[in-house]
Amino acid sequence: MSIPKEQILWMYETMVKSRYFEETMEEVYMEGKTPVFNIGAGIVPGEMHLSNGQEPAAVGICAHLTDQDVVSSPHRPHHHAIAKGVDLKKMTAEMFGKKTGLSKGKGGHMHLFDPDVKFACSGIVASGIPHAVGAALTAKKRKTNAVAVAFIGEGAANAGAFHESLNLASLWNLPVIVVIEDNKYGISVPKDVATAVDWNDLRAGAYGIVGERVEDNDPLEMYRASDRAVNRARNGEGPTIIEIETYRYLGHFQGDAEIYRDDGEVSKLRENDPIVRLKDYILSKGIVNEEYLNERERYVKSLVDEAYEYARESEYPDPEDALEDLFVHS
């Protein structure tokens, strides 16, 4: 199938935006953590899981979603959040622990909630899949035609929640799509040390549903597989598992020494960067010219810069605010 020009451009600039957000975070995260790295120090403390290299998974499917569709994301959520249209300023402020953040600083980077675009994430592996099932069940009950997408890593496909959720989704014929980002590792554990099958789309058969496989971190193939999956979902043809082969450029979290990786591994991955490849594709096909792309890049990066600016300048919550928001009425 041929992909509309606007969609290709949207995917491109959204990948650029996401990548730039992460690259900025790489630096910001280190502020206050040098010369000695201390995970609890600096302006953005705590664990930080970045998605550099994994953008195709996010944009390829979010290109098909609206604000009425639901996305549930795991501990590595930024690329999904950006592709789903989460408020960038509030999201960044949340990571800074500021009062202006999505959760007024209570959540942090693994707990981003933006109900306006129906986005949520969680730090517990595989825990978001059942939430997507519940959102899809709601869509079916309300006949809204919305779909629910759960993003997970390949490591999460070995958790019980994966099995229970997909059985339910198929049983109830729900508009659920589980996108598995195979970045080869669960922290330090390689896929083949954790997963009994080579590809998780093979597991679709255990639920009588369709499995899709996207190789080589290709955003256009991800777009096409997602198009099929989203159409099946909206047409009442049930859930899909999509596994995409993707690349994790950085450590599991910032500060990870990555002793478990061969040197040269990452540089080889980076040589095959999906953003560069899509840019070449756009230019070679003459979809737009380089100038246009440069201008769009400047624009989306300016939005990221503004978001970080906003986060920096925002106030911290008052300590006593910690006691609020437990219950709606206490």
Added chain:
Amino acid sequence: MSIPKEQILWMYETMVKSRYFEETMEEVYMEGKTPVFNIGAGIVPGEMHLSNGQEPAAVGICAHLTDQDVVSSPHRPHHHAIAKGVDLKKMTAEMFGKKTGLSKGKGGHMHLFDPDVKFACSGIVASGIPHAVGAALTAKKRKTNAVAVAFIGEGAANAGAFHESLNLASLWNLPVIVVIEDNKYGISVPKDVATAVDWNDLRAGAYGIVGERVEDNDPLEMYRASDRAVNRARNGEGPTIIEIETYRYLGHFQGDAEIYRDDGEVSKLRENDPIVRLKDYILSKGIVNEEYLNERERYVKSLVDEAYEYARESEYPDPEDALEDLFVHS
């Protein structure tokens, strides 16, 4: 393959023994529960899950096992325990809550442990599968050539523990066999209301292992499928899922009104009784004559009668014993 005569006869008499044990329990369980049924009353109180009709699953595979092989069983454990050779007197005494029981009365019918024949069971659905994986891992570490069998119901195949355990078993290439007894129901919920696939052997593909399917509650086919599975396991060829279509003659537990079942359903099942069918087979093939079978039946039933006798006559534990056996050294 042709099945050795002794094996056929062992399966037959073990099914008879198991069935007679359950039929006796049906009556004994009601002692003290009439005229008004009260689950907590009588000489055998608490939930009681009987296996009448499901004997083929137990004997077909246990015919291939020794005392060194491990069996983990669920809440409906009697046929497995009897086929594995659990001490019948101590097992019965345990159900009576007597001091002479396997667990001195602390366990009850869902918690039978006989380390001498490596048998254990549990009241939590699917929880025994990981234990079988651990036993198989031990066999592999110790190079004992033992196998571990986990019996579960078809309802348990939708629990997360099923998925996690089979992935581990395949990943580590362990001698594990998961026997799924498809008796059509999880309590009142029919298989097709709970399971997204028609047959659970289809799920073997999700772990890159072999799946076997045994139809129509056939003990001889169960024997053959088990033979293949046990051989694979002992030869280091990894785990197998065997699903057997079996029949639950009684309610989920004693006292179940079974409003969820069509009348006539059970009587039709009983007309196709596996014990009767195997008896006909034995006689038609002239393996032994009827007299011989009758004599064996009398014998195994006498063992069951003795076990109940023993259980009845045994003492109750002293109340204070409740405080013992928490820790080896307190």
Added chain:
Amino acid sequence: METANKQRLLTGNKAMAEAIAKEMEKNEEVFVMGEDVGAYGGIFGSTEGLLEKFGPDRIMDTPISETGFIGAAIGAAQEGMRPIVELMFVDFFGVCMDQIYNHMAKIPYMSGGNVKLPMVLMTAVGGEYNDAAQHSQTLYATFAHLPGMKVVAPTTPYDLKGMMTSAIQEDDPVVFMFHKTLQGLGWMDQLDASVGHVPEESYTVPLGKAKVAREGSDVTIVSIQMMTVYALEAAEKLAEEGIHAEVIDLRSLVPLDKETILNSVEKTHRLLVVDEDYLSYGMTAEISAVVAEEALYELDSPIKRLAIPDVPIPYSRPLEQFVVPSAEKIYQEVKQMLTDE
């Protein structure tokens, strides 16, 4: 009010089911999920008759996938639905606790109040019918210790209906524990306390308020569900000997109604806490600590606790009877407290 107009008597389970039915009639977005909640009507009758009324789309039987369907309830609540989800026995919490405590209980807080989870998790608790170690627990404190969920455990049919109605209408996640023996089921112990007056019309009983089930001046007995039933029985016997025990039916573990407890202790100057949960790090400890912190000087004698003595629930009848508190043990304990002085 509860004592007035005795005509309409319901069992605990029918009271619960009636509350659910009335809320489902009022609000399209209330629905039920769980194992055997359909044709079976809930193993302990919590959904009796609801399938007939509302059909399988709103009374949904589920696979044995507690993480999957409780998580799905959370996802639905996140979308504004008002699911009621049943965990058949509280003993099974271990297969799905992540969804319950890391998500249901925390999402509202972690979202800074941007996400509400108007859902009810109902679950059966309690023993004394010889169902052994994996089917006889209450685990009150296991839930009450973890912040973000309201945890209630009503005793009477009246409270079961009124508090279930409140729980469904509540915008916060509520863990609704109902006691098997107090459901008044035909196949379990027949108990006067499991049948009681329940008005037909819908009404609410507030979550988070304890109730003085019996007034007295000599000793305060704090208890919940079956232990309240036993405490009242013991109080009756003590009264014949001129000892007047005040019995407090806690009803709610979170929020905890400290005021009612402290007021009573200020009056009686003696405290006995009785629990069907494990003794250590449990409800008896929390109540004792609250009093030792806020009303120490009111106490005329050491606080006493009765609960399961930190062993799993044994199967055999004499063993289980030994570990679960009874009216007799409560009676003896109170006598002991008064003679020790």
Added chain:
Amino acid sequence: METANKQRLLTGNKAMAEAIAKEMEKNEEVFVMGEDVGAYGGIFGSTEGLLEKFGPDRIMDTPISETGFIGAAIGAAQEGMRPIVELMFVDFFGVCMDQIYNHMAKIPYMSGGNVKLPMVLMTAVGGEYNDAAQHSQTLYATFAHLPGMKVVAPTTPYDLKGMMTSAIQEDDPVVFMFHKTLQGLGWMDQLDASVGHVPEESYTVPLGKAKVAREGSDVTIVSIQMMTVYALEAAEKLAEEGIHAEVIDLRSLVPLDKETILNSVEKTHRLLVVDEDYLSYGMTAEISAVVAEEALYELDSPIKRLAIPDVPIPYSRPLEQFVVPSAEKIYQEVKQMLTDE
């Protein structure tokens, strides 16, 4: 002994790993399973260097299948192996608690002592590095409330090694909680308390014994892990003002060493309990209840408790600092207790 011969200093994580290594050398049947316990050496260093020593058959990286591999450890222990299994963060208990509390903790009892489970479940606890609501908890009481497992939480490197050695040699299931900040990891807060004298040779520290970490006569502070570190800091400051606090490092939640606590309260007549777990239905409640039950008349002032005020752990630094007890808060609380009299 602990103070003698100061030469050999180790961090908490190296002390733990050394204990595991020594037991693995002695006993073929000890092995380790967990996520990232191999090449990574455990996210919090609990298995540092072990893969190199013992290879992948005995130091086994697992999939993210906690129910699967913790259950497998139970199955192996049932066969007489002595597995050590790691739950990376205690916060993840909810995905595998059934195996932990319904099986690991209950099988020995449910089998009437016929089945032993000689296994160790080790898990990282604690916060204060802004890892938010799902990665910062201690959940001490969540484990301690449920019978059948010994639950220990050592503070010093010396105790981490000695108690890990005891835990591995123990025939009962042991939950071994180690505090992230006390592991002495290069990438976390650098703390004097996370480095200490650890003899090279193997030794044991008994499970179930509390330790008087500092003697005093005016008030007893019962604490554990990081709260012990803070309590000692506060005691130092109080001493400068002539207030002598006795600090008890609990070390073990189950069994609970009541004697050491009661002896101290009989001496000081004042009790403050400090916990990094949630306040209600927690460790502070249990210790308070024990004293209110067994030493009420020894108390000169109401028992005080400091713990997480029943909210999930918030992410933002000022918010988290507000909810977690600190040396300063302990200091203030003790001053308050003494002036209130």
